[in-house]
Amino acid sequence: MKLDDPLTRYVVRLGDDALIMGHRLSEWMSRAPFLEEDIALSNVALDFVGRARLFYQYAAELMGGEVTEDSFAYQRDVRDFTNLLLCELPRGDFAFTLCRQFLYDAFSLPFTQALCQSADPQLAAIAAKAEKESQYHLRRSRDWMLRLGDGTAESHERCQNALEQLWIYTDEIFECDELVDDLVAAGVAVDTRSLRSVWLETVTETLHAATLVVPEAQGAVTGGRDGIHTDDLGFLLAEMQFMQRAYPGLKW
Amino acid sequence: MNRAKADCIPLLPVEELARRRRRHESSVGDIWTLLDDVMDPEIPVISLYELGVLQDISRDGDTVKLVLTPTYIGCPALGIMEEDARAALTAGGYAQVTVETRLAPAWTTAWLTPEARRKMAEYGVASPEAGGTTCPQCGSANTEVISEFGSTACKSLFRCVACYEPFDVFKAL
Numbered sequence: 001m002k003l004d005d006p007l008t009r010y011v012v013r014l015g016d017d018a019l020i021m022g023h024r025l026s027e028w029m030s031r032a033p034f035l036e037e038d039i040a041l042s043n044v045a046l047d048f049v050g051r052a053r054l055f056y057q058y059a060a061e062l063m064g065g066e067v068t069e070d071s072f073a074y075q076r077d078v079r080d081f082t083n084l085l086l087c088e089l090p091r092g093d094f095a096f097t098l099c100r101q102f103l104y105d106a107f108s109l110p111f112t113q114a115l116c117q118s119a120d121p122q123l124a125a126i127a128a129k130a131e132k133e134s135q136y137h138l139r140r141s142r143d144w145m146l147r148l149g150d151g152t153a154e155s156h157e158r159c160q161n162a163l164e165q166l167w168i169y170t171d172e173i174f175e176c177d178e179l180v181d182d183l184v185a186a187g188v189a190v191d192t193r194s195l196r197s198v199w200l201e202t203v204t205e206t207l208h209a210a211t212l213v214v215p216e217a218q219g220a221v222t223g224g225r226d227g228i229h230t231d232d233l234g235f236l237l238a239e240m241q242f243m244q245r246a247y248p249g250l251k252w
Numbered sequence: 253m254n255r256a257k258a259d260c261i262p263l264l265p266v267e268e269l270a271r272r273r274r275r276h277e278s279s280v281g282d283i284w285t286l287l288d289d290v291m292d293p294e295i296p297v298i299s300l301y302e303l304g305v306l307q308d309i310s311r312d313g314d315t316v317k318l319v320l321t322p323t324y325i326g327c328p329a330l331g332i333m334e335e336d337a338r339a340a341l342t343a344g345g346y347a348q349v350t351v352e353t354r355l356a357p358a359w360t361t362a363w364l365t366p367e368a369r370r371k372m373a374e375y376g377v378a379s380p381e382a383g384g385t386t387c388p389q390c391g392s393a394n395t396e397v398i399s400e401f402g403s404t405a406c407k408s409l410f411r412c413v414a415c416y417e418p419f420d421v422f423k424a425l
Protein backbone atom coordinates (compact mmCIF):
# COMPACT_ATOMS: atom_id res chain seq x y z
CA MET A 1 0.00 0.00 0.00
CA LYS A 2 1.50 3.29 -1.11
CA LEU A 3 0.84 6.27 1.13
CA ASP A 4 1.64 9.72 -0.22
CA ASP A 5 -0.48 12.20 1.68
CA PRO A 6 1.54 13.47 4.69
CA LEU A 7 -1.45 13.58 7.06
CA THR A 8 -2.43 10.00 6.17
CA ARG A 9 1.15 8.83 6.75
CA TYR A 10 1.24 10.54 10.13
CA VAL A 11 -2.10 9.06 11.20
CA VAL A 12 -0.98 5.58 10.12
CA ARG A 13 2.20 5.96 12.18
CA LEU A 14 0.19 6.67 15.27
CA GLY A 15 -2.06 3.73 14.45
CA ASP A 16 0.95 1.45 13.98
CA ASP A 17 2.41 2.39 17.38
CA ALA A 18 -0.90 1.62 19.06
CA LEU A 19 -1.62 -1.62 17.20
CA ILE A 20 1.80 -3.18 17.72
CA MET A 21 1.89 -2.15 21.38
CA GLY A 22 -1.62 -3.51 21.85
CA HIS A 23 -0.72 -6.79 20.18
CA ARG A 24 2.36 -7.29 22.34
CA LEU A 25 0.23 -6.71 25.44
CA SER A 26 -2.44 -9.09 24.20
CA GLU A 27 0.17 -11.87 24.11
CA TRP A 28 -0.02 -11.88 27.91
CA MET A 29 -3.62 -13.07 27.95
CA SER A 30 -3.79 -16.16 30.17
CA ARG A 31 -0.05 -15.88 30.89
CA ALA A 32 0.10 -13.05 33.45
CA PRO A 33 1.32 -13.78 37.00
CA PHE A 34 -2.16 -13.60 38.54
CA LEU A 35 -5.77 -13.13 37.49
CA GLU A 36 -6.25 -9.40 38.22
CA GLU A 37 -3.06 -8.62 36.35
CA ASP A 38 -4.11 -10.80 33.44
CA ILE A 39 -7.32 -8.78 33.19
CA ALA A 40 -5.48 -5.48 33.55
CA LEU A 41 -2.99 -6.30 30.78
CA SER A 42 -5.84 -7.38 28.50
CA ASN A 43 -7.69 -4.16 29.26
CA VAL A 44 -4.70 -1.99 28.42
CA ALA A 45 -4.20 -4.06 25.25
CA LEU A 46 -7.82 -3.34 24.36
CA ASP A 47 -7.29 0.40 24.88
CA PHE A 48 -4.33 0.37 22.50
CA VAL A 49 -6.05 -1.72 19.84
CA GLY A 50 -9.07 0.57 20.13
CA ARG A 51 -6.80 3.56 19.66
CA ALA A 52 -5.26 1.91 16.59
CA ARG A 53 -8.72 1.33 15.14
CA LEU A 54 -9.63 5.03 15.43
CA PHE A 55 -6.40 6.11 13.74
CA TYR A 56 -6.79 3.51 10.96
CA GLN A 57 -10.45 4.37 10.45
CA TYR A 58 -9.48 8.00 10.04
CA ALA A 59 -6.64 7.10 7.63
CA ALA A 60 -9.08 4.96 5.62
CA GLU A 61 -11.49 7.87 5.47
CA LEU A 62 -8.69 10.14 4.22
CA MET A 63 -7.73 7.64 1.53
CA GLY A 64 -11.26 6.80 0.40
CA GLY A 65 -12.05 3.98 -2.00
CA GLU A 66 -11.85 0.37 -0.87
CA VAL A 67 -9.43 0.96 1.97
CA THR A 68 -10.69 0.06 5.47
CA GLU A 69 -9.11 -0.06 8.92
CA ASP A 70 -8.38 -3.75 8.31
CA SER A 71 -6.35 -2.94 5.20
CA PHE A 72 -3.79 -1.23 7.40
CA ALA A 73 -3.66 -3.97 10.00
CA TYR A 74 -3.76 -7.04 7.78
CA GLN A 75 -2.67 -6.15 4.27
CA ARG A 76 0.67 -4.46 4.73
CA ASP A 77 4.09 -6.02 4.90
CA VAL A 78 6.67 -5.43 7.55
CA ARG A 79 8.43 -2.64 5.61
CA ASP A 80 5.14 -0.72 5.40
CA PHE A 81 4.75 -0.57 9.17
CA THR A 82 6.11 2.63 10.67
CA ASN A 83 5.78 2.00 14.42
CA LEU A 84 8.46 2.81 16.96
CA LEU A 85 10.87 -0.09 17.49
CA LEU A 86 10.18 0.16 21.23
CA CYS A 87 6.63 -1.09 20.61
CA GLU A 88 7.60 -4.20 18.66
CA LEU A 89 10.26 -5.68 20.96
CA PRO A 90 9.20 -9.16 22.17
CA ARG A 91 7.33 -9.06 25.44
CA GLY A 92 10.17 -10.66 27.43
CA ASP A 93 9.45 -11.31 31.09
CA PHE A 94 6.87 -9.45 33.14
CA ALA A 95 9.44 -6.84 34.24
CA PHE A 96 10.40 -6.16 30.63
CA THR A 97 6.79 -5.70 29.55
CA LEU A 98 6.03 -3.34 32.45
CA CYS A 99 9.25 -1.33 31.99
CA ARG A 100 8.50 -0.91 28.29
CA GLN A 101 4.97 0.10 29.19
CA PHE A 102 6.12 2.63 31.75
CA LEU A 103 8.65 4.23 29.38
CA TYR A 104 5.95 4.46 26.72
CA ASP A 105 3.14 5.64 29.03
CA ALA A 106 5.39 8.40 30.41
CA PHE A 107 5.58 9.64 26.83
CA SER A 108 2.04 8.80 25.75
CA LEU A 109 0.34 11.00 28.35
CA PRO A 110 2.05 14.30 27.43
CA PHE A 111 1.85 13.31 23.77
CA THR A 112 -1.92 12.78 23.77
CA GLN A 113 -2.33 15.96 25.81
CA ALA A 114 -0.39 17.90 23.20
CA LEU A 115 -2.25 16.23 20.33
CA CYS A 116 -5.54 17.49 21.82
CA GLN A 117 -4.39 20.90 20.52
CA SER A 118 -3.97 19.65 16.95
CA ALA A 119 -5.39 21.84 14.21
CA ASP A 120 -6.85 18.64 12.77
CA PRO A 121 -10.20 18.19 14.55
CA GLN A 122 -10.35 14.39 14.18
CA LEU A 123 -6.82 13.90 15.55
CA ALA A 124 -7.70 16.22 18.43
CA ALA A 125 -10.89 14.23 19.12
CA ILE A 126 -9.05 10.89 19.15
CA ALA A 127 -6.40 12.39 21.43
CA ALA A 128 -9.02 13.70 23.85
CA LYS A 129 -10.30 10.13 24.28
CA ALA A 130 -6.83 8.57 24.47
CA GLU A 131 -5.51 11.13 26.95
CA LYS A 132 -7.96 10.09 29.66
CA GLU A 133 -6.97 6.44 29.31
CA SER A 134 -3.28 7.32 29.27
CA GLN A 135 -3.61 8.74 32.77
CA TYR A 136 -4.81 5.36 34.01
CA HIS A 137 -2.09 3.56 32.07
CA LEU A 138 0.70 5.69 33.49
CA ARG A 139 -0.57 5.46 37.04
CA ARG A 140 -0.67 1.69 36.79
CA SER A 141 2.72 1.20 35.09
CA ARG A 142 4.31 3.64 37.56
CA ASP A 143 2.88 1.62 40.47
CA TRP A 144 4.41 -1.51 38.98
CA MET A 145 7.81 0.15 38.66
CA LEU A 146 7.72 0.95 42.38
CA ARG A 147 6.51 -2.52 43.26
CA LEU A 148 9.06 -4.37 41.15
CA GLY A 149 12.00 -1.98 41.55
CA ASP A 150 11.58 -1.65 45.28
CA GLY A 151 10.48 -5.29 45.66
CA THR A 152 12.70 -8.36 45.95
CA ALA A 153 16.31 -8.58 44.83
CA GLU A 154 15.19 -10.59 41.82
CA SER A 155 12.39 -8.23 40.74
CA HIS A 156 14.78 -5.29 41.15
CA GLU A 157 17.46 -6.97 39.04
CA ARG A 158 15.01 -7.98 36.32
CA CYS A 159 13.68 -4.43 36.19
CA GLN A 160 17.09 -2.84 35.99
CA ASN A 161 18.14 -5.29 33.24
CA ALA A 162 15.00 -4.52 31.27
CA LEU A 163 15.63 -0.78 31.52
CA GLU A 164 19.21 -1.24 30.31
CA GLN A 165 17.97 -3.20 27.28
CA LEU A 166 15.16 -0.77 26.49
CA TRP A 167 17.03 2.48 26.88
CA ILE A 168 18.62 2.59 23.41
CA TYR A 169 15.14 2.41 21.89
CA THR A 170 13.86 5.51 23.68
CA ASP A 171 15.65 8.09 21.51
CA GLU A 172 13.46 7.21 18.56
CA ILE A 173 10.38 8.43 20.42
CA PHE A 174 11.68 11.99 20.23
CA GLU A 175 12.96 11.93 16.66
CA CYS A 176 11.17 14.13 14.17
CA ASP A 177 11.66 13.75 10.43
CA GLU A 178 10.62 16.07 7.63
CA LEU A 179 7.10 14.68 7.61
CA VAL A 180 6.57 15.56 11.27
CA ASP A 181 8.31 18.92 10.94
CA ASP A 182 6.00 19.98 8.11
CA LEU A 183 2.92 18.87 10.03
CA VAL A 184 4.17 20.57 13.19
CA ALA A 185 4.50 23.80 11.21
CA ALA A 186 0.90 23.34 10.09
CA GLY A 187 -0.20 22.90 13.71
CA VAL A 188 -1.33 19.32 13.06
CA ALA A 189 1.43 17.13 14.54
CA VAL A 190 3.18 17.16 17.91
CA ASP A 191 6.85 18.11 18.09
CA THR A 192 7.97 15.19 20.25
CA ARG A 193 11.39 16.83 20.84
CA SER A 194 9.60 19.28 23.09
CA LEU A 195 8.29 16.40 25.25
CA ARG A 196 11.67 14.87 26.03
CA SER A 197 12.37 16.88 29.18
CA VAL A 198 8.99 16.22 30.77
CA TRP A 199 9.33 12.52 29.88
CA LEU A 200 12.80 12.33 31.42
CA GLU A 201 11.53 14.08 34.52
CA THR A 202 8.74 11.52 35.01
CA VAL A 203 11.08 8.61 34.31
CA THR A 204 13.84 9.90 36.61
CA GLU A 205 11.46 10.65 39.47
CA THR A 206 9.82 7.23 39.26
CA LEU A 207 13.02 5.23 38.87
CA HIS A 208 14.57 6.99 41.85
CA ALA A 209 11.49 6.27 43.95
CA ALA A 210 11.71 2.66 42.80
CA THR A 211 15.42 2.45 43.81
CA LEU A 212 16.31 1.90 40.14
CA VAL A 213 19.01 3.65 38.17
CA VAL A 214 18.39 5.70 35.03
CA PRO A 215 20.51 3.92 32.39
CA GLU A 216 23.47 5.64 30.75
CA ALA A 217 22.95 6.55 27.10
CA GLN A 218 24.67 3.92 24.92
CA GLY A 219 23.66 5.22 21.53
CA ALA A 220 20.30 4.89 19.84
CA VAL A 221 18.58 2.42 17.54
CA THR A 222 16.10 3.96 15.13
CA GLY A 223 14.49 3.15 11.80
CA GLY A 224 10.92 2.21 12.66
CA ARG A 225 9.46 5.34 11.07
CA ASP A 226 11.18 4.37 7.80
CA GLY A 227 9.99 0.79 7.92
CA ILE A 228 13.34 -0.61 9.08
CA HIS A 229 12.45 -3.07 11.81
CA THR A 230 13.82 -5.75 14.07
CA ASP A 231 13.28 -9.37 12.98
CA ASP A 232 10.67 -9.66 15.69
CA LEU A 233 8.07 -7.54 13.93
CA GLY A 234 7.93 -9.98 11.02
CA PHE A 235 7.06 -12.83 13.39
CA LEU A 236 4.45 -10.72 15.12
CA LEU A 237 2.79 -9.88 11.80
CA ALA A 238 2.97 -13.50 10.63
CA GLU A 239 0.83 -14.46 13.59
CA MET A 240 -1.44 -11.42 13.60
CA GLN A 241 -2.12 -11.45 9.85
CA PHE A 242 -2.30 -15.22 9.31
CA MET A 243 -6.08 -15.57 8.97
CA GLN A 244 -6.47 -12.67 6.52
CA ARG A 245 -3.49 -13.85 4.50
CA ALA A 246 -4.73 -17.44 4.32
CA TYR A 247 -8.38 -16.53 3.76
CA PRO A 248 -8.46 -13.02 2.26
CA GLY A 249 -11.58 -11.06 3.17
CA LEU A 250 -12.56 -13.55 5.87
CA LYS A 251 -15.26 -12.25 8.22
CA TRP A 252 -16.58 -13.57 11.53
CA MET B 253 -12.86 22.49 38.59
CA ASN B 254 -14.67 19.67 40.32
CA ARG B 255 -18.28 19.52 39.27
CA ALA B 256 -19.17 16.24 40.92
CA LYS B 257 -18.62 17.02 44.62
CA ALA B 258 -21.28 15.23 46.63
CA ASP B 259 -21.73 18.07 49.08
CA CYS B 260 -22.73 20.77 46.63
CA ILE B 261 -25.62 21.19 44.22
CA PRO B 262 -24.79 19.08 41.17
CA LEU B 263 -24.14 21.19 38.11
CA LEU B 264 -24.93 19.77 34.71
CA PRO B 265 -21.90 19.87 32.40
CA VAL B 266 -22.57 22.02 29.32
CA GLU B 267 -22.24 19.08 26.92
CA GLU B 268 -24.83 17.14 28.89
CA LEU B 269 -27.13 20.13 28.99
CA ALA B 270 -26.85 20.44 25.22
CA ARG B 271 -27.63 16.73 24.81
CA ARG B 272 -30.77 16.97 26.93
CA ARG B 273 -31.86 20.00 25.02
CA ARG B 274 -31.46 18.05 21.77
CA ARG B 275 -33.82 15.44 23.16
CA HIS B 276 -36.39 17.87 24.54
CA GLU B 277 -36.48 19.94 21.37
CA SER B 278 -36.35 16.93 19.07
CA SER B 279 -39.06 16.38 16.47
CA VAL B 280 -38.62 12.63 16.88
CA GLY B 281 -39.41 12.31 20.57
CA ASP B 282 -41.07 8.94 19.98
CA ILE B 283 -37.78 7.47 18.74
CA TRP B 284 -35.93 8.71 21.83
CA THR B 285 -38.63 7.05 23.93
CA LEU B 286 -38.40 3.84 21.92
CA LEU B 287 -34.66 3.68 22.53
CA ASP B 288 -35.11 4.17 26.28
CA ASP B 289 -35.61 0.38 26.31
CA VAL B 290 -32.13 -0.29 24.94
CA MET B 291 -29.83 -0.99 27.86
CA ASP B 292 -26.08 -0.96 28.28
CA PRO B 293 -25.14 -4.63 27.65
CA GLU B 294 -22.71 -4.60 30.58
CA ILE B 295 -24.84 -2.68 33.10
CA PRO B 296 -28.31 -3.68 31.85
CA VAL B 297 -30.19 -1.40 34.24
CA ILE B 298 -29.27 1.89 32.57
CA SER B 299 -30.21 2.83 29.04
CA LEU B 300 -27.90 4.09 26.31
CA TYR B 301 -29.46 7.50 26.88
CA GLU B 302 -28.81 7.46 30.64
CA LEU B 303 -25.27 6.26 30.01
CA GLY B 304 -24.68 9.23 27.72
CA VAL B 305 -23.75 7.08 24.73
CA LEU B 306 -26.85 8.06 22.73
CA GLN B 307 -26.02 11.60 21.67
CA ASP B 308 -28.53 12.53 19.00
CA ILE B 309 -31.31 11.23 16.78
CA SER B 310 -32.52 12.72 13.53
CA ARG B 311 -34.72 11.58 10.70
CA ASP B 312 -34.35 12.04 6.98
CA GLY B 313 -37.27 10.55 5.09
CA ASP B 314 -37.39 6.85 5.97
CA THR B 315 -33.90 6.86 7.44
CA VAL B 316 -33.24 7.27 11.15
CA LYS B 317 -29.79 8.57 11.98
CA LEU B 318 -28.26 7.86 15.39
CA VAL B 319 -25.20 9.54 16.83
CA LEU B 320 -23.37 7.44 19.41
CA THR B 321 -20.23 8.22 21.39
CA PRO B 322 -18.00 5.49 22.87
CA THR B 323 -17.30 5.39 26.61
CA TYR B 324 -13.86 3.84 26.30
CA ILE B 325 -11.92 3.74 23.03
CA GLY B 326 -11.45 0.00 23.17
CA CYS B 327 -14.94 -0.72 24.48
CA PRO B 328 -16.20 -3.79 22.58
CA ALA B 329 -19.72 -3.10 23.84
CA LEU B 330 -20.22 -0.18 21.45
CA GLY B 331 -20.78 -2.62 18.57
CA ILE B 332 -23.38 -4.49 20.62
CA MET B 333 -25.07 -1.22 21.63
CA GLU B 334 -25.32 -0.31 17.96
CA GLU B 335 -26.81 -3.72 17.07
CA ASP B 336 -29.30 -3.53 19.95
CA ALA B 337 -30.37 -0.03 18.94
CA ARG B 338 -30.84 -1.15 15.33
CA ALA B 339 -32.88 -4.16 16.45
CA ALA B 340 -35.13 -1.98 18.63
CA LEU B 341 -35.69 0.46 15.77
CA THR B 342 -36.44 -2.33 13.31
CA ALA B 343 -38.95 -3.81 15.75
CA GLY B 344 -40.47 -0.35 16.12
CA GLY B 345 -40.98 -0.05 12.37
CA TYR B 346 -37.89 1.92 11.43
CA ALA B 347 -35.96 -0.32 9.04
CA GLN B 348 -33.50 2.20 7.62
CA VAL B 349 -30.90 3.16 10.23
CA THR B 350 -27.53 4.81 9.94
CA VAL B 351 -25.18 5.19 12.88
CA GLU B 352 -22.48 7.79 13.25
CA THR B 353 -19.79 7.41 15.92
CA ARG B 354 -18.83 10.81 17.25
CA LEU B 355 -15.76 11.22 19.47
CA ALA B 356 -16.08 14.86 20.48
CA PRO B 357 -17.06 15.93 23.05
CA ALA B 358 -15.31 13.04 24.75
CA TRP B 359 -17.57 10.98 27.01
CA THR B 360 -17.11 11.49 30.73
CA THR B 361 -18.55 9.93 33.87
CA ALA B 362 -19.56 13.48 34.87
CA TRP B 363 -22.53 13.00 32.51
CA LEU B 364 -24.02 10.22 34.63
CA THR B 365 -27.12 11.48 36.41
CA PRO B 366 -27.77 10.82 40.12
CA GLU B 367 -30.61 8.57 38.94
CA ALA B 368 -28.26 6.54 36.72
CA ARG B 369 -25.73 6.32 39.57
CA ARG B 370 -28.40 5.04 41.93
CA LYS B 371 -29.51 2.34 39.47
CA MET B 372 -25.91 1.27 38.94
CA ALA B 373 -25.30 1.01 42.68
CA GLU B 374 -28.42 -1.14 43.07
CA TYR B 375 -27.07 -3.37 40.33
CA GLY B 376 -23.81 -3.69 42.30
CA VAL B 377 -21.59 -1.31 40.38
CA ALA B 378 -20.34 1.70 42.31
CA SER B 379 -19.98 4.96 40.43
CA PRO B 380 -17.09 7.35 40.78
CA GLU B 381 -17.69 9.95 43.49
CA ALA B 382 -15.43 12.81 44.43
CA GLY B 383 -15.81 11.95 48.11
CA GLY B 384 -14.46 8.40 47.78
CA THR B 385 -15.88 5.05 46.77
CA THR B 386 -18.62 3.49 48.86
CA CYS B 387 -19.56 -0.20 48.90
CA PRO B 388 -22.74 -0.84 46.86
CA GLN B 389 -23.60 -3.77 49.15
CA CYS B 390 -23.38 -2.26 52.64
CA GLY B 391 -22.70 1.41 52.04
CA SER B 392 -19.41 1.47 53.91
CA ALA B 393 -16.87 4.07 52.82
CA ASN B 394 -14.08 1.80 54.04
CA THR B 395 -13.05 0.32 50.69
CA GLU B 396 -9.80 -0.47 48.89
CA VAL B 397 -8.74 -0.93 45.30
CA ILE B 398 -7.80 -4.44 44.14
CA SER B 399 -7.07 -3.57 40.52
CA GLU B 400 -7.59 -0.40 38.51
CA PHE B 401 -8.52 -2.55 35.54
CA GLY B 402 -11.56 -4.67 36.24
CA SER B 403 -13.93 -6.99 34.40
CA THR B 404 -14.47 -4.53 31.54
CA ALA B 405 -12.54 -1.58 30.14
CA CYS B 406 -14.69 0.91 32.03
CA LYS B 407 -14.48 -0.63 35.50
CA SER B 408 -12.02 -1.01 38.37
CA LEU B 409 -12.16 -3.79 40.93
CA PHE B 410 -12.57 -2.80 44.61
CA ARG B 411 -13.08 -4.64 47.87
CA CYS B 412 -15.14 -3.56 50.86
CA VAL B 413 -13.16 -3.72 54.09
CA ALA B 414 -16.37 -3.76 56.16
CA CYS B 415 -18.28 -6.61 54.47
CA TYR B 416 -15.41 -8.17 52.47
CA GLU B 417 -17.42 -8.18 49.22
CA PRO B 418 -15.48 -7.39 46.05
CA PHE B 419 -17.30 -5.01 43.70
CA ASP B 420 -16.94 -3.17 40.40
CA VAL B 421 -16.49 0.58 40.23
CA PHE B 422 -17.16 2.63 37.12
CA LYS B 423 -13.87 4.40 36.44
CA ALA B 424 -13.86 8.17 36.65
CA LEU B 425 -13.13 9.39 33.16
Ligand SMILES: [Zn+2]
Nearest residue numbers: 387390412415
Ligand atom coordinates in the same frame (compact mmCIF):
# COMPACT_ATOMS: atom_id res chain seq x y z
ZN1 LIG C 1 -19.53 -3.56 52.04
